[in-house]
Amino acid sequence: MKKLGILTSGGDCPGVNAVIRGAVLGGEVVHGYGFVGFRDGWRGVLEQDVVPLPRRSVRGISRLGGTILGTSRTNPLEGGGTGAVRESLRRNGLMGLIAIGGEGTLAAAKALCDQGVNVVGVPKTIDNDLGATDYTFGFDSAVQTATEAIDRLRTTGESHHRCMIAEVMGRNAGWIALHSGMASGAHAILIPEHPVSLDQISTWVMSARDRGRAPLVVVAEAFAPEGQGTPYAPRGLDTFGRPRLGGIGRLLEQQLQETTGIETRATVLGHIQRGGEPTAYDRVLATRLGLAAVEAAANGSWGTMVSLRGTDIVTVGLELALGSLKVVSEARYKEAAVLFG
Ligand SMILES: Nc1ncnc2c1ncn2[C@@H]1O[C@H](COP(=O)(O)OP(=O)(O)O)[C@@H](O)[C@H]1O
Numbered sequence: 001m002k003k004l005g006i007l008t009s010g011g012d013c014p015g016v017n018a019v020i021r022g023a024v025l026g027g028e029v030v031h032g033y034g035f036v037g038f039r040d041g042w043r044g045v046l047e048q049d050v051v052p053l054p055r056r057s058v059r060g061i062s063r064l065g066g067t068i069l070g071t072s073r074t075n076p077l078e079g080g081g082t083g084a085v086r087e088s089l090r091r092n093g094l095m096g097l098i099a100i101g102g103e104g105t106l107a108a109a110k111a112l113c114d115q116g117v118n119v120v121g122v123p124k125t126i127d128n129d130l131g132a133t134d135y136t137f138g139f140d141s142a143v144q145t146a147t148e149a150i151d152r153l154r155t156t157g158e159s160h161h162r163c164m165i166a167e168v169m170g171r172n173a174g175w176i177a178l179h180s181g182m183a184s185g186a187h188a189i190l191i192p193e194h195p196v197s198l199d200q201i202s203t204w205v206m207s208a209r210d211r212g213r214a215p216l217v218v219v220a221e222a223f224a225p226e227g228q229g230t231p232y233a234p235r236g237l238d239t240f241g242r243p244r245l246g247g248i249g250r251l252l253e254q255q256l257q258e259t260t261g262i263e264t265r266a267t268v269l270g271h272i273q274r275g276g277e278p279t280a281y282d283r284v285l286a287t288r289l290g291l292a293a294v295e296a297a298a299n300g301s302w303g304t305m306v307s308l309r310g311t312d313i314v315t316v317g318l319e320l321a322l323g324s325l326k327v328v329s330e331a332r333y334k335e336a337a338v339l340f341g
């Protein structure tokens, strides 16, 4: 029986389990393939930490948050590198790997493919910042969760006549902020792609207050006020050596309270946005991507990633996904900015 390995790497996100189920069901039904899962991303591949993935193991999992396989931010190019990955595939009798991850995981997958390891990628991130795919699964769920939270901030803000700030995730892209801010009717949406001054933010806040509203500000974690350059990241580095973002909301809380005189409260939504059940949209997208990843493997299309183009699932070279981060365009920002203040 031909066999494929599956791994999930990088930050988890709602919908990962639906990809796993789609791949396992599609592989078995259409091709008679068997599957194994590697625990905790590339760590499981390097250390041959393997679990069997028979059809019964994926029953009912598409509605579950997180990943049944676990995840990590392990770099497969270290700690044994390509040789260890190849050996893991050989020992487990695998024709190739399906790697479910974001730009980091897919960059590692590309490097491995360039050295002859068979990998198909499935784009995953709540941040929606991957090129070569219109949307990533997990994004819709994160936006839904953030929007529900921001709606709650609004009712308490209105009762107390306060300015409320919601800080959302997204790394260097403002997608979650843009969509949750627009959905919840924020008076200002602050994203890293479009720095604005503290004066401008204060003007929006005061104009909302002057109309009798409780001002609502949605800020992306990597937003830096105009002229300040780098994002606020006082919590050191992650396991891959990148700055851990987060905290700009609290900084703005102090600054806006001083400049506007309005009592202000900030809430950092954090990992709440990444946890919990995927929305129906994400379950469908993730399932279709899982099915398509198996087809790509069956066709021998290694070094590719499955992706959403319009309403179709297509296959693109991994290099296209990694070329550049997909960030919010000026046109999308300007469209939203009409509603500020
Ligand atoms: N350019 C790269 N080349 C090789 N490995 C990488 C690269 N970038 C990240 N990785 C590895 O892949 C892991 C997952 O990437 P990360 O960015 O954390 O999550 P995601 O895959 O969700 O974007 C990283 O922790 C790191 O070990």
Ligand SMILES: O=P(O)(O)OC[C@H]1O[C@](O)(COP(=O)(O)O)[C@@H](O)[C@@H]1O
Residues within 6 Å of the ligand: 010, 011, 012, 102, 103, 124, 125, 126, 127, 169, 170, 171, 221, 238, 244, 245, 274
């Ligand atoms: O869970 P950690 O390591 O604190 O990482 C937080 C980061 O992970 C994310 O939630 C998702 O990022 P990735 O998709 O790149 O894993 C970012 O929005 C956030 O900056």
Ligand SMILES: [Mg+2]
Residues within 6 Å of the ligand: 010, 102, 103, 104, 125
């Ligand atoms: Mg990433």
